[in-house]
Amino acid sequence: MAPQANTVTSQPAASEQQYDHIIQIRDLVNTFGKQLVHDKLCLDVRRDEILGVVGGSGTGKSVLLRSILGLHRTNDGTITVLGHTIRYLQPGPFRQWGVLFQGGALLSGLTVQENVELPIALHSNMSRENRRELACLKIFMTGLTLEAGAKYPNELSGGMRKRASLARALALDPKILFLDEPTAGLDPIAATEFDNLITYLQQNLDLTVVMVTHDVDSLFNICDRIAVLIDGGIVVDTPQRIVHHPHPWVQSYFGDPRAARAREAAT
Amino acid sequence: MGEFLTLEKTGDTLKVSLRNNWQFANVAAFQSELDAIDPSGCKEIDFVCGGLKEFDLSGAWSLYDKSLDLEEQGYKSDFLGFKESHLKFVRHIIDVAAVNEYDPDFFKPVPRHLVRKQLEKIGAAAMRGFDSLGYITESIMDGCRNPSRLMVGETLRQIHETGFRAIPIVVVVTFLMGVVLAYQGASQLVDFGATIFVVDLVSTSIFRELGVLLAAIMVAGRSGSAFAAAIGTMKLNEEIDALRVMGLNPNQILILPRILGLTIAMPFLTVFANISGLAGGAFICIMTLDMSVVQFYQRVAGSVAMMDFWVGLIKAPFFAILIAATGTLRGMQVTGSAEELGRLTTLAVVQSIFLIIIADAFFTVLFNRMGV
Numbered sequence: 001m002a003p004q005a006n007t008v009t010s011q012p013a014a015s016e017q018q019y020d021h022i023i024q025i026r027d028l029v030n031t032f033g034k035q036l037v038h039d040k041l042c043l044d045v046r047r048d049e050i051l052g053v054v055g056g057s058g059t060g061k062s063v064l065l066r067s068i069l070g071l072h073r074t075n076d077g078t079i080t081v082l083g084h085t086i087r088y089l090q091p092g093p094f095r096q097w098g099v100l101f102q103g104g105a106l107l108s109g110l111t112v113q114e115n116v117e118l119p120i121a122l123h124s125n126m127s128r129e130n131r132r133e134l135a136c137l138k139i140f141m142t143g144l145t146l147e148a149g150a151k152y153p154n155e156l157s158g159g160m161r162k163r164a165s166l167a168r169a170l171a172l173d174p175k176i177l178f179l180d181e182p183t184a185g186l187d188p189i190a191a192t193e194f195d196n197l198i199t200y201l202q203q204n205l206d207l208t209v210v211m212v213t214h215d216v217d218s219l220f221n222i223c224d225r226i227a228v229l230i231d232g233g234i235v236v237d238t239p240q241r242i243v244h245h246p247h248p249w250v251q252s253y254f255g256d257p258r259a260a261r262a263r264e265a266a267t
Numbered sequence: 268m269g270e271f272l273t274l275e276k277t278g279d280t281l282k283v284s285l286r287n288n289w290q291f292a293n294v295a296a297f298q299s300e301l302d303a304i305d306p307s308g309c310k311e312i313d314f315v316c317g318g319l320k321e322f323d324l325s326g327a328w329s330l331y332d333k334s335l336d337l338e339e340q341g342y343k344s345d346f347l348g349f350k351e352s353h354l355k356f357v358r359h360i361i362d363v364a365a366v367n368e369y370d371p372d373f374f375k376p377v378p379r380h381l382v383r384k385q386l387e388k389i390g391a392a393a394m395r396g397f398d399s400l401g402y403i404t405e406s407i408m409d410g411c412r413n414p415s416r417l418m419v420g421e422t423l424r425q426i427h428e429t430g431f432r433a434i435p436i437v438v439v440v441t442f443l444m445g446v447v448l449a450y451q452g453a454s455q456l457v458d459f460g461a462t463i464f465v466v467d468l469v470s471t472s473i474f475r476e477l478g479v480l481l482a483a484i485m486v487a488g489r490s491g492s493a494f495a496a497a498i499g500t501m502k503l504n505e506e507i508d509a510l511r512v513m514g515l516n517p518n519q520i521l522i523l524p525r526i527l528g529l530t531i532a533m534p535f536l537t538v539f540a541n542i543s544g545l546a547g548g549a550f551i552c553i554m555t556l557d558m559s560v561v562q563f564y565q566r567v568a569g570s571v572a573m574m575d576f577w578v579g580l581i582k583a584p585f586f587a588i589l590i591a592a593t594g595t596l597r598g599m600q601v602t603g604s605a606e607e608l609g610r611l612t613t614l615a616v617v618q619s620i621f622l623i624i625i626a627d628a629f630f631t632v633l634f635n636r637m638g639v
Binding site for chain 2: 095108109123124125126127129130132133134136137140141145146150152153154155170172173204205206
């Protein structure tokens with residue numbers, strides 16, 4: 001179904017029904033004062049996909065993420081994650097999702113090891129020895145070492161801090177991983193390594209990944225689908241097809257030389 | 268037969284069939300069942316998929332760990348009949364383990380040398396003390412070097428913030444202290460028929476000691492913590508670094524105005540404290556001890572010399588410097604974590620009150636020796 005020029009349909013296509021949807025957003029409305037950020041936005045996230053979310057500044061990427069996580073009081077609409085209806089500040093399916101916040105959000109008074117052990121200790125009554133070993137496994141999974149695990153967050157470099165908070169996000173073996181600008185502030189080499197890590201973990205652990213990003217390399221290299229927030233609605237398609245969407249913002253975003261280079265490199 | 272495992276022994280092979288959901292939510296339960304497996308009398312332990320429903324990394328890790336333990340003890344162990352989607356997790360763990368080895372010894376506490384540690388601690392604390400003293404002196408000198416117009420506005424703001432806005436609480440506290448002193452004094456002195464001396468007691472102690480001391484303690488609680496928290500947060504947000512690279516001297520625009528502002532505000536606060544403490548005493552004397560206002564006034568004028576007033580007031584700027592220096596110094600020492608900020612803010616208040624009391628004791632002895 002070819003999208004019509006300059007219009008953004010908010011209803012998901014009928015062909016979506018063949019997929020298993022792990023997150024369902026229906027008629028989401030968010031306003032800030034008079035500004036309508038999300039206007040009856042609908043989005044389905046398929047199981048085991050990596051979905052990249054992009055949009056200009058002020059289009060509500062972060063608000064969308066925070067709404068899904070129950071951290072933002074939405075004006076209207078329903079959000080369902082793994083059959084769980086999300087309500088503002090109510091505990092969501094916290095055992096089945098992990099979040100990598102933009103700044104890492106590691107607890108600064110605890111070491112990396114303790115940061116990863118904390119959710120495990122809170123949600124299971126494992127022995128201390130086992131808990132420590134499981135936390136180490138998560139830390140190793142993200143490419144860090146025992147020595148790095150013994151450090152405090154402020155002693156780590158930016159890339160290591162991202163990995164450490166990814167380890168904490170994976171602590172409870174989640175099914176969904178939310179990433180907020182995972183490669184922001186990383187140099188291209190570290191960013192590519194991080195992208196590879198995410199794909200590797202996604203394939204090995206059957207994760208569904210929703211990531212807000214502006215890194216066009218990540219978008220074309222690891223995302224299965226890209227969701228573009230425009231005019232309060234959303235357009236979702238594969239990286240190959242979304243670039244042909246006629247909306248001016250999409251055209252200017254993906255027509256940018258950097259995006260074009262990333263697209264060529266990925267194909 | 269447990270909830271997660273079924274054991275079946277054939278010959279010298281123990282067949283362990285997995286059942287139900289081996290997911291993080293049940294991790295402690297299936298781990299204890301795994302620990303309870305008794306392999307004695309068998310040579311081989313086989314883990315069989317059986318009725319396994321959901322599997323995740325925690326489950327795979329528990330199972331893999333157990334099989335490694337068994338192999339270490341000399342048993343053979345194998346995984347049979349697992350689906351590819353289940354084995355994938357185990358394979359992932361093996362991949363990870365190939366790169367990084369878990370080492371339980373890493374977490375063993377390092378043996379401690381108690382005496383040596385304590386001595387080292389004392390030495391380090393002494394060094395830090397000297398360091399702090401040097402740092403704060405340097406900051407003040409550095410701030411004074413090129414005074415700028417920016418400082419004036421900031422100092423005025425600090426006077427308003429730490430002095431003017433502290434007036435209500437200081438007035439209330441010292442008024443009540445005057446009331447308490449008069450009451451306690453009267454209940455003792457009435458037995459000697461010397462109730463008029465209540466006025467001497469209240470006025471002398473308020474003017475010489477309590478007025479300034481109470482004001483300083485209130486200010487230490489209000490502003491000492493505020494200085495440490497504000498500067499500490501700026502430190503964490505790299506605001507101090509931002510000021511430095513813009514060519515602004517943080518000593519000049521953050522530390523000096525606070526010290527200067529408080530030093531100016533504190534004597535005025537002390538005057539307010541003295542007046543309201545005296546008013547508290549007067550209130551009780553007039554209301555309950557049948558004194559007239561004139562009588563009270565004359566007694567105060569007769570018992571308190573101007574020197575008593577100055578003895579109290581001269582301490583105010585010294586206390587102010589102690590509070591402001593401790594608060595700003597602790598703020599500047601914040602690094603890294605939010606917990607550190609809390610610790611140092613507390614330390615700022617506790618230490619400034621401690622220093623105030625020490626300084627007060629010193630002044631009392633000094634004035635006593637000087638005979639004033």
